[in-house]
Amino acid sequence: MLKEILKILENDARITTKQIATMTGTPVDEVAKLIKKAEEERAILKYKTVINWDKVGDEQVWALIEVKITPQRDVGFDAIAERIYRFPQARTVYLVSGTYDLLVLVTDKTMHEVADFVAQKLAPIEGVQGTVTHFLLKRYKEDGEILEGGEGGKRQPVIL
Amino acid sequence: MTTNPLSQSNKYRSLVSQRVRQILPSGIRKFFDLLASMEGVISLGIGEPDFATPWHVREAAIYSLEKGYTMYTSNQGMPELRQELSRYLKDTYNLEYDPNSELLITVGVSEALDLAMRASIDPGDEVIMPDPCYVAYDAAVILAGGRPIMVPTSQENNFEVSAADIESKVTDKTKTILIGYPANPTGAVMPRNKLKQIAEVARRHNLLVASDEIYAKLVYGTEHTCFATLPGMKERTIFLGGFSKAYAMTGWRIGYAAANREIIAAMTKIHQYTIMSAPTMGQVAAIEALKSGEASVAEMVEDYNRRRLVMVKGLCDIGLSCFEPKGAFYAFPSIKNTGMTSEEFAERLLVEEKVAVVPGSAFGQCGEGHVRCCYATSLADIEEALARMKRFVNKHKKI
Numbered sequence: 001m002l003k004e005i006l007k008i009l010e011n012d013a014r015i016t017t018k019q020i021a022t023m024t025g026t027p028v029d030e031v032a033k034l035i036k037k038a039e040e041e042r043a044i045l046k047y048k049t050v051i052n053w054d055k056v057g058d059e060q061v062w063a064l065i066e067v068k069i070t071p072q073r074d075v076g077f078d079a080i081a082e083r084i085y086r087f088p089q090a091r092t093v094y095l096v097s098g099t100y101d102l103l104v105l106v107t108d109k110t111m112h113e114v115a116d117f118v119a120q121k122l123a124p125i126e127g128v129q130g131t132v133t134h135f136l137l138k139r140y141k142e143d144g145e146i147l148e149g150g151e152g153g154k155r156q157p158v159i160l
Numbered sequence: 161m162t163t164n165p166l167s168q169s170n171k172y173r174s175l176v177s178q179r180v181r182q183i184l185p186s187g188i189r190k191f192f193d194l195l196a197s198m199e200g201v202i203s204l205g206i207g208e209p210d211f212a213t214p215w216h217v218r219e220a221a222i223y224s225l226e227k228g229y230t231m232y233t234s235n236q237g238m239p240e241l242r243q244e245l246s247r248y249l250k251d252t253y254n255l256e257y258d259p260n261s262e263l264l265i266t267v268g269v270s271e272a273l274d275l276a277m278r279a280s281i282d283p284g285d286e287v288i289m290p291d292p293c294y295v296a297y298d299a300a301v302i303l304a305g306g307r308p309i310m311v312p313t314s315q316e317n318n319f320e321v322s323a324a325d326i327e328s329k330v331t332d333k334t335k336t337i338l339i340g341y342p343a344n345p346t347g348a349v350m351p352r353n354k355l356k357q358i359a360e361v362a363r364r365h366n367l368l369v370a371s372d373e374i375y376a377k378l379v380y381g382t383e384h385t386c387f388a389t390l391p392g393m394k395e396r397t398i399f400l401g402g403f404s405k406a407y408a409m410t411g412w413r414i415g416y417a418a419a420n421r422e423i424i425a426a427m428t429k430i431h432q433y434t435i436m437s438a439p440t441m442g443q444v445a446a447i448e449a450l451k452s453g454e455a456s457v458a459e460m461v462e463d464y465n466r467r468r469l470v471m472v473k474g475l476c477d478i479g480l481s482c483f484e485p486k487g488a489f490y491a492f493p494s495i496k497n498t499g500m501t502s503e504e505f506a507e508r509l510l511v512e513e514k515v516a517v518v519p520g521s522a523f524g525q526c527g528e529g530h531v532r533c534c535y536a537t538s539l540a541d542i543e544e545a546l547a548r549m550k551r552f553v554n555k556h557k558k559i
Contacts, residue, residue, distance in 0.1 A: 019470070023467075024466070024469070025469055151211075151212045155206065155210065
């Protein structure tokens with residue numbers, strides 16, 4: 001049941017406990033209890049909104065940064081990853097397989113600030129062998145949502 | 161000299177065949193013009209998924225067009241599709257249909273239904289079907305020269321048709337029992353044991369059973385029983401299915417029939433003289449749907465189920481009593497406490513609150529007193545529609 005509730009919430013964070021109760025055929029109290037528990041255990045990290053900032057004319061600069069690092073004895077990649085993810089500019093940090101080790105999504109107000117962050121903060125960290133910065137040019141799909149001209153609204157006004 | 165368009169139309173009406181004249185236009189389409197002319201209508205009227213066809217299916221069809229697969233296919237349908245379908249029916253129901261002689265790919269299940277009736281009915285033959293039922297059933301029988309015989313069902317019995325009621329209608333003219341579960345418009349699902357009783361009737365009186373299972377995959381918290389899997393029924397069942405509802409492929413128009421080779425040969429004969437072959441790109445899409453569509457279907461079914469629960473609870477909360485539909489994507493609440501006929505209810509709800517539902521009477525006499533609400537629409541729309549319906553019912557409630 002928890003998984004079912006989380007799937008509904010993942011798709012729509014504004015949905016009420018009462019609505020979830022109806023949709024899953026579970027008592028409201030039970031749903032509330034499960035959500036509270038999930039929040040406490042940090043299965044639910046936070047509730048957020050997927051926004052197309054271009055629509056409101058507030059452009060943010062995003063960059064995907066490939067980071068190659070030397071793993072350290074005992075802690076592997078984790079210690080360096082932590083030094084990176086502590087920076088608020090690093091919005092997402094993943095350890096990945098392949099030709100580099102960490103994928104870091106960085107955002108800031110200007111391209112200059114992002115470049116500065118990489119040059120001044122990220123690259124000089126001990127153990128970081130090198131970085132490759134990809135500035136994000138266009139978003140087509142965000143968190144499963146197509147940004148322009150999605151799927152909806154194709155149905156004809158008919159009764160069948 | 162001016163001609164009166166009305167007298168013109170009367171003049172030509174007499175040229176329309178008697179058979180066609182006795183069929184009323186589908187009651188479902190009655191509000192079409194009204195609906196098309198209105199802004200801001202929430203439609204619970206249309207019986208189709210609100211999902212677009214899963215992308216991998218569309219992509220397969222696009223690729224086939226790029227490669228130039230634009231010609232006719234074999235009359236019976238692309239061999240690869242029939243192979244896949246045969247495998248699918250084996251995997252799903254443990255039913256073995258020979259892809260070469262026992263399967264036919266049609267233009268939607270609608271064509272399959274029409275062919276099934278035309279291939280089996282002689283003038284005056286009777287076809288027994290539940291009332292209410294899908295609007296095309298009685299028309300298909302009449303067009304084939306047969307007589308539809310209605311068996312009443314009701315909310316008290318969850319709109320399940322009883323074998324005893326069917327048997328009471330059997331005469332020496334009876335040829336076929338036509339059923340469609342999960343049901344449009346009621347959302348009813350028949351339990352296996354009740355279908356078994358119908359199978360007994362079919363066997364006792366040597367009848368065919370045409371089983372429209374287009375909604376087979378859309379069941380919630382229960383199992384769908386494929387009629388042909390009942391003991392001894394495969395040979396006498398014309399199993400009708402399609403891709404529209406489960407795979408969100410309504411516009412592709414691909415359905416199928418599975419039956420014994422004599423029936424399929426007869427249906428193929430009509431199909432080849434009227435249709436030639438089902439659309440090629442649709443068939444390619446259907447192959448892809450059968451090969452790797454299961455995950456998408458499961459996701460959509462999960463989603464429908466949530467909306468179903470919201471719709472049914474919402475209707476009950478407003479005071480429109482509603483049995484729990486376990487299949488398809490329809491709720492079929494009673495509107496008797498408003499004192500209106502179902503047509504009046506549907507029309508006034510559309511005009512006063514801009515919510516489109518389909519009057520139950522469109523599906524037969526026993527549908528009177530109900531309306532069909534399709535919940536294959538967004539949750540936000542369902543909730544807004546329910547809020548509007550609540551206002552409407554509170555205003556007009558008699559009891």
